[in-house]
Amino acid sequence: MIEASDHGPAQGASGKAGGLVARWAYPKEIVDISFDEHVKLAMEHNGKDRWGWRYVNCGSWEKRGEVVLPEEVAGGTKSLEKTLGLPGGHKPIRSKKTRKANDLPEDLLWVKEGLTDSYAPMAKDGSTAQVHPYLFTTSMFELAKTNGVKYLKGKVTSILCTGNVVTGVEYTNREKETERISATHVILAAGAWSPTLIKDLPITATRAHSITIRPKEGVTIAPYVLFTEIVNFRTSAYSSPEIYARPDNEVYACGPGDDRPLPSTVDDVIVDQLSCDLIYSNISSISQELREGTVEKRQACYLPTVSSGGGPIIGEATQIAKGLFIGTGHTCWVRFAGSPSARHIDEFSVLNRAFQMHQGRQEP
Numbered sequence: 273m274i275e276a277s278d279h280g281p282a283q284g285a286s287g288k289a290g291g292l293v294a295r296w297a298y299p300k301e302i303v304d305i306s307f308d309e310h311v312k313l314a315m316e317h318n319g320k321d322r323w324g325w326r327y328v329n330c331g332s333w334e335k336r337g338e339v340v341l342p343e344e345v346a347g348g349t350k351s352l353e354k355t356l357g358l359p360g361g362h363k364p365i366r367s368k369k370t371r372k373a374n375d376l377p378e379d380l381l382w383v384k385e386g387l388t389d390s391y392a393p394m395a396k397d398g399s400t401a402q403v404h405p406y407l408f409t410t411s412m413f414e415l416a417k418t419n420g421v422k423y424l425k426g427k428v429t430s431i432l433c434t435g436n437v438v439t440g441v442e443y444t445n446r447e448k449e450t451e452r453i454s455a456t457h458v459i460l461a462a463g464a465w466s467p468t469l470i471k472d473l474p475i476t477a478t479r480a481h482s483i484t485i486r487p488k489e490g491v492t493i494a495p496y497v498l499f500t501e502i503v504n505f506r507t508s509a510y511s512s513p514e515i516y517a518r519p520d521n522e523v524y525a526c527g528p529g530d531d532r533p534l535p536s537t538v539d540d541v542i543v544d545q546l547s548c549d550l551i552y553s554n555i556s557s558i559s560q561e562l563r564e565g566t567v568e569k570r571q572a573c574y575l576p577t578v579s580s581g582g583g584p585i586i587g588e589a590t591q592i593a594k595g596l597f598i599g600t601g602h603t604c605w606v607r608f609a610g611s612p613s614a615r616h617i618d619e620f621s622v623l624n625r626a627f628q629m630h631q632g633r634q635e636p
């Protein structure tokens with residue numbers, strides 16, 4: 273595995289995402305496999321303690337924010353479109369009743385009841401879970417290493433082919449020297465940077481900001497992920513941050529995306545403080561618990577999206593080169609690396625076989 277960041281893997285979207293793992297995510301062909309894969313991984317490798325695996329409540333929350341928000345702020349306006357592919361679009365389902373007129377669950381005490389127009393669960397219990405994305409990704413990395421994966425720090429500059437057959441990769445090492453590795457199979461999983469290596473890949477990059485908040489001592493944040501729609505009652509400005517309570521009581525929140533051009537590596541991503549402040553002011557407008565907490569991380573990353581629609585792109589790209597496998601364009605829903613969709617099941621088997629061959633477990 274060759275990774276360009278000086279700080280190791282998970283410095284991009286895979287370390288800075290929300291971490292929602294949902295049976296109701298999309299495309300269904302992948303989710304039907306990947307959700308169970310997550311359950312299995314968590315059971316086999318103590319995901320609860322290692323990467324914060326747990327089932328979580330998830331709902332949509334609407335309506336007013338009480339704090340006056342900055343009227344002119346930097347930051348993006350692009351929706352991350354997490355709910356776009358759901359059956360019925362953004363419509364939440366209604367299920368169990370609660371004591372409150374606006375349907376707020378009894379234990380969801382960290383948003384203001386008086387500001388809530390409505391709360392509705394987005395899925396039935398047991399179909400939404402979460403991971404801490406940085407811990408999940410780095411744990412997968414550690415497991416991969418114990419299974420024989422070798423890690424090199426370096427930036428891949430080209431995928432080498434003879435005719436239409438992959439022969440290796442060329443990369444720049446830590447000393448800025450050019451090196452080559454020969455290979456019969458190459459897996460390209462460079463997220464938003466994938467088109468820098470295969471230029472015709474229809475992948476676009478959307479920058480998105482997020483923050484983490486540590487609530488003040490004694491405050492416990494009940495396990496809910498909220499897809500909010502907040503209207504500033506003074507300016508009528510609309511925002512829709514996602515808020516994720518995490519098992520260690522950390523709270524993660526992300527805002528909309530923007531079109532800031534993709535930098536050369538993940539280490540050069542620029543974090544816009546105002547975009548982070550806006551997320552904080554939006555979420556603290558509906559929650560005293562979050563407002564009184566401490567912002568610990570202000571961060572940004574690039575979301576890889578398939579520009580021609582749909583996605584992700586997974587499988588062997590024989591039309592480009594035999595032996596070249598691509599896994600990119602997961603949009604705002606990431607699946608366990610290598611998870612196949614039904615359409616790509618054959619390619620996945622090939623990928624799996626390539627890996628086993630690499631480990632000497634199977635004849636070509």
Ligand SMILES: Cc1cc2nc3c(=O)[nH]c(=O)nc-3n(C[C@H](O)[C@H](O)[C@H](O)COP(=O)(O)OP(=O)(O)OC[C@H]3O[C@@H](n4cnc5c(N)ncnc54)[C@H](O)[C@@H]3O)c2cc1C
Nearest residue numbers: 276284285286289290291292428462463465602604605606
């Ligand atoms: C704000 C936000 C919230 C999200 N929330 C969720 C969520 O709740 N649930 C969910 O399922 N998904 C979520 N996602 C989506 C998910 O994070 C992404 O789809 C996924 O992480 C993309 O993974 P990736 O490995 O393709 O890209 P990345 O995580 O960006 O990884 C690409 C890696 O390739 C490396 N690289 C690039 N070029 C080179 C090169 N030339 N040589 C060597 N290495 C290179 C980079 O350094 C980087 O480490 C969210 C995304 C965002 C932005």
